[in-house]
Amino acid sequence: xxxxxxxxxxxxxYRWGLAAETRAAIALILKxxxxxxxxxxxxxxxxxxxxxxxxxxxxxxxxxxxxxxVALEAVGPKAQHRLSRAAAAWLARNPAYADHTLRFxxxxxxxxRWPQHLSNAFEERTRF
Numbered sequence: 670x671x672x673x674x675x676x677x678x679x680x681x682x683y684r685w686g687l688a689a690e691t692r693a694a695i696a697l698i699l700k701x702x703x704x705x706x707x708x709x710x711x712x713x714x715x716x717x718x719x720x721x722x723x724x725x726x727x728x729x730x731x732x733x734x735x736x737x738x739v740a741l742e743a744v745g746p747k748a749q750h751r752l753s754r755a756a757a758a759w760l761a762r763n764p765a766y767a768d769h770t771l772r773f774x775x776x777x778x779x780x781x782r783w784p785q786h787l788s789n790a791f792e793e794r795t796r797f
Contacts, residue, residue: 689733689784690717693776696784702727706759713754718776726769727788728756733778737785740777749773749791 694704697720705726706719718729730752732740744752752773760766775790 686731686733689778690731692778693729693731693784693786694718694720696776696786697727697729700786709755709759711755711758711762713758714751716752716755716759719759720774721766721769724769725772726766727772727774728752728759729774729776730790731776731778735780737777737779740779741775741787744775744790 690707694707697718698704700722702720702722704718705721706716709716709719716728717731718727720727720729730744730748732743734740734743756771756773760771772789773791775787777785777787779785
């Protein structure tokens with residue numbers, strides 16, 4: 670599977686993001702995860718992927734960039750806070766997962782490379 674080159678236009682960027690999320694989901698499935706949510710909208714923001722493996726639920730942020738370092742920089746404190754709040758909202762709507770371990774992961778998708786999965790990429794923000 671060849672990755673598309675980063676797009677210039679807004680509509681192309683949207684499609685590239687969708688393709689990146691699909692590639693990330695496939696990579697996680699091949700690692701034994703079950704995707705239980707995709708593009709989950711909450712009042713606090715959107716979660717790209719919610720994946721489960723065993724008793725762990727991973728809130729996954731997918732970043733598609735030409736440079737992996739730039740992708741990781743895009744998940745700064747503000748984005749982490751938003752994801753923490755979105756995860757709390759998702760968990761409130763899905764109490765069946767309350768006894769699972771909640772973790773925040775990042776999947777970096779770059780052109781021509783297999784998606785890189787960073788488990789437990791950051792700690793949950795406790796201030797909502």
